[in-house]
Amino acid sequence: MFFDGLGLAALFEILGIISALLILVGLAIVIITVILGYFLVKKNKLLFPQVFLYIMDNFHPILLKLCLMIGTEDTFYRIGIDFYNRYYYQYFKRAERKVLILPHCLRDIKCPAKLGINGVECVFCNRCPLGSIIKVARDNNYEVYIIPGSTFIKRILKEKNPTGVFGVSCYRDLFYGMNYLSRRGIPVQGQPLLKDGCICTSVDMEELLTRIRDSR
Numbered sequence: 001m002f003f004d005g006l007g008l009a010a011l012f013e014i015l016g017i018i019s020a021l022l023i024l025v026g027l028a029i030v031i032i033t034v035i036l037g038y039f040l041v042k043k044n045k046l047l048f049p050q051v052f053l054y055i056m057d058n059f060h061p062i063l064l065k066l067c068l069m070i071g072t073e074d075t076f077y078r079i080g081i082d083f084y085n086r087y088y089y090q091y092f093k094r095a096e097r098k099v100l101i102l103p104h105c106l107r108d109i110k111c112p113a114k115l116g117i118n119g120v121e122c123v124f125c126n127r128c129p130l131g132s133i134i135k136v137a138r139d140n141n142y143e144v145y146i147i148p149g150s151t152f153i154k155r156i157l158k159e160k161n162p163t164g165v166f167g168v169s170c171y172r173d174l175f176y177g178m179n180y181l182s183r184r185g186i187p188v189q190g191q192p193l194l195k196d197g198c199i200c201t202s203v204d205m206e207e208l209l210t211r212i213r214d215s216r
Ligand code: SF4
Pocket: 107, 108, 110, 111, 112, 113, 121, 122, 123, 124, 125, 126, 127, 128, 129, 130, 131
């Protein structure tokens, strides 16, 4: 027998205290996030950004569950993306090696581009908006990649070692991509698609091109 009656009671007491502490910490995170989220969404103010960043980077599954009680999954991703965009805006502007990552689903269904080692190799046929985005981004010192999947991102990070990453994607993928980069300390910006899905998606071109030009 490892524990007698008294030892067992003490063990349960310690476990009870640990559980109560964990619940208190969880509640504190929830309350802090609700307050910070309220100011971000309703008052357009980013309060205690470092605290919000730590919570968003490390406790996003709890925040997502909380958000599902009052809204949709996309509501949470929208708040998260908005937060990362605001938090990293100035850091991203100062980044020297910027990379723009575009989703291949923006391509036209008859896209003649081939898939190469660095993703889809656009031939600027003007059938979709990607060609114009690439030209503006290159003029503004971005390296641009049209990627068919998330494994490409990891390789680009490893090989190109960017100091700033701008991504375009659907809400869910964009949030998790920004979260992944943020946890690695890489300044990030992101723009969600207007219409998502696997093919012929769309993006707000005016907003995207303005943001690319503005991030110099
Ligand atoms: S502009 Fe580029 S990405 Fe778009 S359809 Fe033409 S080749 Fe494909």
